[in-house]
Amino acid sequence: MADGASSDAFVEFERVQKSYDGETLVVKDLNLSMPKGEFLTMLGPSGSGKTTCLMMLAGFETATHGDIRLDGTSINNIPPHKRGIGMVFQNYALFPHMTVAENLAFPLEVRGLGKSEREEKVQRALDMVQMGAFGGRRPAQLSGGQQQRIALARALVFEPELVLMDEPLGALDKQLREHMQFEITRLAHELGITTVYVTHDQTEALTMSDRVAVFDDGRIQQLAPPDVLYERPENSFVAQFIGENNTLEGVIKEIRGETCIVQLDDGEIIDANPVNVTEPGERTKVSIRPERVEYNMDRLQEGAHTLKAEVLEFVYMGDIFRTRLRVAGNEDFVIKTRNAPDQVRLKPGQQIEIGWLPQDCRALDA
Amino acid sequence: MAHAETDAQGRILAADGTPLKQSLQRALRAQKMRALLLIAPLLLFVVITFVMPIGDMLLRSVQNKAGTHYVPDLIPNVAEQIEDWDPASGELPPEEVFRAMVVDLQVAFDEKNHTQLGRRFNYESPGMDSLFRTSGRRVSGLDLETDGPFREALIDINDDWGDLEYWATIKANSGYYTNSFFLAAVDMERDSTGIAQKDPDQRIYRKLLVRTLWLSAVITFCTLLLGYPVAWLLADLPARKANLLLILVLLPFWTSLLVRTSSWKILLQQEGVINDFWVWLGFVERLSLINNQLGVVIAMTHILLPFMILPLYSVMKTIPPSYLRAAKSLGATNWTAFWRVYFPQTTAGIGAGGLLVFILAVGYFITPELVGGADGTFISNRIYFQFSAIGNWGLAAALGTIMLVVVLVLYYVYDRLVGIDNVKLG
Numbered sequence: 118m119a120d121g122a123s124s125d126a127f128v129e130f131e132r133v134q135k136s137y138d139g140e141t142l143v144v145k146d147l148n149l150s151m152p153k154g155e156f157l158t159m160l161g162p163s164g165s166g167k168t169t170c171l172m173m174l175a176g177f178e179t180a181t182h183g184d185i186r187l188d189g190t191s192i193n194n195i196p197p198h199k200r201g202i203g204m205v206f207q208n209y210a211l212f213p214h215m216t217v218a219e220n221l222a223f224p225l226e227v228r229g230l231g232k233s234e235r236e237e238k239v240q241r242a243l244d245m246v247q248m249g250a251f252g253g254r255r256p257a258q259l260s261g262g263q264q265q266r267i268a269l270a271r272a273l274v275f276e277p278e279l280v281l282m283d284e285p286l287g288a289l290d291k292q293l294r295e296h297m298q299f300e301i302t303r304l305a306h307e308l309g310i311t312t313v314y315v316t317h318d319q320t321e322a323l324t325m326s327d328r329v330a331v332f333d334d335g336r337i338q339q340l341a342p343p344d345v346l347y348e349r350p351e352n353s354f355v356a357q358f359i360g361e362n363n364t365l366e367g368v369i370k371e372i373r374g375e376t377c378i379v380q381l382d383d384g385e386i387i388d389a390n391p392v393n394v395t396e397p398g399e400r401t402k403v404s405i406r407p408e409r410v411e412y413n414m415d416r417l418q419e420g421a422h423t424l425k426a427e428v429l430e431f432v433y434m435g436d437i438f439r440t441r442l443r444v445a446g447n448e449d450f451v452i453k454t455r456n457a458p459d460q461v462r463l464k465p466g467q468q469i470e471i472g473w474l475p476q477d478c479r480a481l482d483a
Numbered sequence: 484m485a486h487a488e489t490d491a492q493g494r495i496l497a498a499d500g501t502p503l504k505q506s507l508q509r510a511l512r513a514q515k516m517r518a519l520l521l522i523a524p525l526l527l528f529v530v531i532t533f534v535m536p537i538g539d540m541l542l543r544s545v546q547n548k549a550g551t552h553y554v555p556d557l558i559p560n561v562a563e564q565i566e567d568w569d570p571a572s573g574e575l576p577p578e579e580v581f582r583a584m585v586v587d588l589q590v591a592f593d594e595k596n597h598t599q600l601g602r603r604f605n606y607e608s609p610g611m612d613s614l615f616r617t618s619g620r621r622v623s624g625l626d627l628e629t630d631g632p633f634r635e636a637l638i639d640i641n642d643d644w645g646d647l648e649y650w651a652t653i654k655a656n657s658g659y660y661t662n663s664f665f666l667a668a669v670d671m672e673r674d675s676t677g678i679a680q681k682d683p684d685q686r687i688y689r690k691l692l693v694r695t696l697w698l699s700a701v702i703t704f705c706t707l708l709l710g711y712p713v714a715w716l717l718a719d720l721p722a723r724k725a726n727l728l729l730i731l732v733l734l735p736f737w738t739s740l741l742v743r744t745s746s747w748k749i750l751l752q753q754e755g756v757i758n759d760f761w762v763w764l765g766f767v768e769r770l771s772l773i774n775n776q777l778g779v780v781i782a783m784t785h786i787l788l789p790f791m792i793l794p795l796y797s798v799m800k801t802i803p804p805s806y807l808r809a810a811k812s813l814g815a816t817n818w819t820a821f822w823r824v825y826f827p828q829t830t831a832g833i834g835a836g837g838l839l840v841f842i843l844a845v846g847y848f849i850t851p852e853l854v855g856g857a858d859g860t861f862i863s864n865r866i867y868f869q870f871s872a873i874g875n876w877g878l879a880a881a882l883g884t885i886m887l888v889v890v891l892v893l894y895y896v897y898d899r900l901v902g903i904d905n906v907k908l909g
Contacts, residue, residue: 198817
């Protein structure tokens with residue numbers, strides 16, 4: 118993956134800042150570089166600056182400082198209609214007074230394409246999203262999922278190299294959303310288009326993207342492929358934001374290369390993997406995924422530190438069991454176990470011991 | 484549904500065996516009664532102050548009344564005798580008609596109705612007012628037994644009783660109902676040969692009607708031209724600023740219409756503020772901005788502007804900004820995005836605002852009266868003149884009826900062209 122100002126980058130943000138009121142920065146020093154054909158998701162809570170970034174790329178907001186480049190040329194001063202970027206909006210923004218076919222023909226018409234060529238491309242785009250028979254309908258006569266497909270087809274019909282999507286699946290129900298996630302990634306890869314996708318739904322980000330940029334407080338907190346993001350979060354914000362996560366607070370006692378010893382606030386000692394902590398004596402938040410917690414002591418390594426825990430709640434969720442524990446004073450410590458035939462079902466009140474592999478337990482900034 | 488009970492006619496039955504529709508109606512009856520009671524005061528108010536006056540106006544436009552009485556009730560004998568007489572014959576009515584006129588006039592004079600009669604006929608043939616007024620006393624002095632023949636007697640009293648046109652007018656207007664008010668309202672008259680156009684220098688109403696419609700259309704267009712950008716700005720601003728500006732739009736409503744119109748007089752008159760500024764700029768000729776059509780258009784555009792802005796604003800507020808953004812991202816220039824995507828979605832507001840302003844303008848009275856001068860008056864000014872100065876309620880009613888019909892026709896045409904469902908007021 119390219120980084121910095123590498124020459125094969127297709128989309129580049131270089132030291133981009135954005136302020137609406139001249140007092141606070143919504144986007145602080147953004148650097149990002151995407152190669153051609155990548156599916157990149159901007160993920161973050163609302164107000165984290167991700168949508169502002171998308172709008173700057175589309176040309177609807179101007180960067181207060183910095184440079185945005187598309188295929189090597191700075192687009193800061195190019196108006197949106199000359200950028201040739203396809204965009205799918207949150208509520209689709211299908212023109213209600215035009216039919217579906219007219220909606221799709223619109224970008225071709227303003228580009229001066231002839232009638233027969235237009236019709237051909239419109240039909241091809243409709244077929245691509247399996248809506249070939251709906252050209253004569255009005256957007257209001259379509260269901261949410263169908264409108265979504267049309268919006269996608271409209272953004273792709275003029276064959277842009279870059280497509281932006283602003284929470285396009287937000288208005289759909291769960292099942293349809295999952296189906297469309299698959300559909301969109303399939304199309305993006307088939308057509309080889311570069312995609313910037315904005316969402317606050319982490320599942321969407323993880324399942325669809327080549328890389329995910331996690332936004333918070335106007336900065337990219339981590340930019341990595343989904344598996345790296347989930348398994349090796351670089352700071353406690355990313356660890357908390359992506360997936361379910363257990364946090365224990367303490368102080369670094371000792372760092373020995375790949376592992377470190379952490380003394381938790383109630384005095385217990387655990388093993389952890391130092392990520393962005395450097396000095397003994399530093400405060401830390403250690404983070405461990407619920408499915409990486411082990412309570413079958415046979416599976417733990419020799420000499421591993423363990424913790425006492427009390428079962429508070431057991432929830433049967435079908436494919437998994439979700440058990441809430443009290444661990445080192447934390448009553449929201451969750452473990453998840455697969456519903457396998459030999460799996461033990463813990464009961465509230467039960468006293469158990471838990472442990473984990475040191476590399477699964479990440480000591481992050483406090 | 485599949486298992487619902489049905490009776491012999493296939494109607495679906497409720498659980499107790501009554502037809503479902505009947506059962507539903509019973510359940511909703513109390514609700515309907517309550518709704519009816521709630522609207523009853525307004526309904527009553529509208530019926531008494533709106534529907535009844537309009538009904539009265541429609542009737543008055545065809546009723547042949549002199550004062551409070553129907554004409555044939557005042558001259559019953561003449562009305563009966565004159566029926567067989569044909570004005571086209573070129574001869575005066577027979578003796579019986581003259582005798583009947585004497586009989587009727589004597590009664591009318593006793594009840595002091597003869598002047599009303601004269602005024603009624605005067606609307607049709609000028610001069611008949613004085614004929615009836617002057618003849619009253621002397622006719623009442625005639626003795627029906629001895630003073631005949633009455634043709635000579637009447638002509639002796641006033642030469643005009645020998646005028647064929649006058650008798651034709653009496654014959655034409657001796658029924659309970661008449662179309663003469665409508666004829667007058669479209670610049671037509673009935674002479675001895677039938678219905679014909681009035682002399683060109685006496686035609687005013689058709690010209691006034693066309694002028695009223697034309698100026699109203701111009702005013703509507705001006706309010707649209709000025710109001711559209713304002714409404715757009717309002718819809719685009721954040722709520723707090725928009726509300727402040729909206730108050731400025733509504734501010735004129737807090738001032739009397741009379742005051743606003745008068746202030747336009749001060750601004751626009753020959754020695755007014757705008758002309759003084761014009762001269763100060765170095766121009767020699769002062770502009771005539773008032774007491775003409777231009778003055779009416781300026782003042783009424785200003786006064787009616789809020790009625791255009793508000794419906795436009797309410798429609799524009801429902802159009803999300805993402806449409807324009809979408810259009811631009813698809814490659815449309817600012818103008819194309821506006822014209823192809825934004826504008827078509829505001830037509831409902833344009834329709835509502837246009838209809839509102841146009842219909843208000845067509846019936847406007849005070850402003851054209853004050854700043855219109857001779858060539859800027861509207862038909863409403865003429866209607867007012869007819870019933871207040873002349874007292875010709877019939878003609879005023881006929882003009883009002885024509886206006887009503889014209890507006891309804893326009894409304895119908897609009898509905899066919901645009902569709903009234905597409906009009907959004909809020």
